[in-house]
Amino acid sequence: MYHIKQKPEDFIVEEISKNLSFEKGNYTYFILEKKNWNTREAIKAIASRLRMREKYFNIAGVKDKKAITKQYVSAFKVNSEKLQNLKIKDITITVLGKGKERLKLGQLQGNNFTIRVRNVEKEPEKINFIENYYDEQRFGGKNKILGRALVKKEFRKACWALRLKWEERDYIGALRKLGKDILRFYVNSYQSYLFNRAAEEYLKTKYQKYSKISYSQGIFIFSNEQTKNEKIPIFGFLTEIKNKKLKEIYEKIMKEDKIKKEDFIIKQIPELSSEGGERNLFVDVKDLKIEKENEKTFLVSFSLPPGSYATIVIKKIFTFC
Incomplete structure (x- = not known):
């Protein structure tokens, strides 16, 4: 590996x-x-x-x-x-x-990456695009669990998970001490998890052939068959899905997770409420170069738009291809 x-x-x-x-x-x-x-x-x-x-x-x-x-x-x-x-x-x-x-x-055009990959077992192949998943960094520790707890108004559960101290059942007060940026990150992490699940299921309906790679939150679906790029919802209280197949997928996911879009209105901590958004299903990998440093080490450089994960590029090149 x-x-x-x-x-x-x-x-x-x-x-x-x-x-x-x-x-x-x-x-x-x-x-x-x-x-x-x-x-x-x-x-x-x-x-x-x-x-x-x-x-x-x-x-x-x-x-x-x-x-x-x-x-x-x-x-x-x-x-x-x-x-x-x-x-x-x-x-x-x-x-x-x-x-x-x-x-x-x-507020940036993107990021340039230069990554050294060691202990490579087979010759890598170039790719032109990636499926625009959120990667493991987004879900480290209990981020997703905490995000769902906040969305479901399970504030005591969130306090327990974070080992916070509270007074007279003031769970919200204890959480607020962490700062809105950290709390919002937890909610965003949960939304990212929902996006990844929806993207995975949707790509299964789009691809003729694909490979699966497991990660901590489920499965990444990879293929070289880039289909038409589309926007996948980042779920929130204003989300409306016109695509019939995507709507069915999200309804199934939300039912399994016992979540409704209204749950993303968090009146107790209003600054955490999220109306949702969209994210591209695919992004281009630009200026990709792969240099062989020795038998098992490669230097990979490329650029990505903001918010896309370089580690997904590496996974696709060195695991899928």
């Missing part, structure tokens, strides 16, 4: 920025290069050194810990000189300039 991420240098990610507008403003834009830091912890360390609150820093995407990554960050009313001169182990900051707008999640 192949291996990745044995060293941070084996997994390199660089954001492809949308054009930043530099002008007089309260936001400072900078490139954060980090190794062995997850994004949130790196921002926390920077904010602490500058004696600022984390909420004044905004990112376009979250990057892995066991990797070398470059990403764009905006900071509100920060001293640019102090920021540039910060010394934190395995973190490098490059100030770019100022502007009037903060960065928002998803």
Whole structure:
């Protein structure tokens, strides 16, 4: 079985920025290069050194810990000189300039990846696209279980799972202390799980031939037969499905999970309510290069749109093909 991420240098990610507008403003834009830091912890360390609150820093995407990554960050009313001169182990900051707008999640063209794959057992083949699944990182630990508990208003269950302390049955108060971003991530994780299940079942009806690869939440369906690209719902309280087959699939999934779309209205914690959205069934793998370093090691580089998973590309190349 192949291996990745044995060293941070084996997994390199660089954001492809949308054009930043530099002008007089309260936001400072900078490139954060980090190794062995997850994004949130790196921002926390920077904010602490500058004696600022984390909420004044905004990112376009979250990057892995066991990797070398470059990403764009905006900071509100920060001293640019102090920021540039910060010394934190395995973190490098490059100030770019100022502007009037903060960065928002998803505000990038995509990501460039360079990944070293070790212990490869057979010669890999190039691919042009991937099925746009969410991968394991989205479901680490109890993320999906916690997300479903929040959607089902099982707040006590969520507190128990997180080992939180509460007073006088104030489960919501205990959960709120985690912050809305973390709680929203749990809900999004559950929505991602529902998307993956729907995509899997739908692709079975589209493909003539396919292969199955197991993962912690079920099965990935892979094929080289790219059919017409479609939008698959990310389920929420405003979701309306016109495609008859997709509607049947989602109705079956929701029945099995005992979930209704109205459940995504969370009145007790309104900021967690989700109207839903859409996600492409397929995405193109651009600029794919596969270099053989030795008999069992390959260096793979490519680019993907924001929100798509490089590890799905690696799974498809080195397991399916």
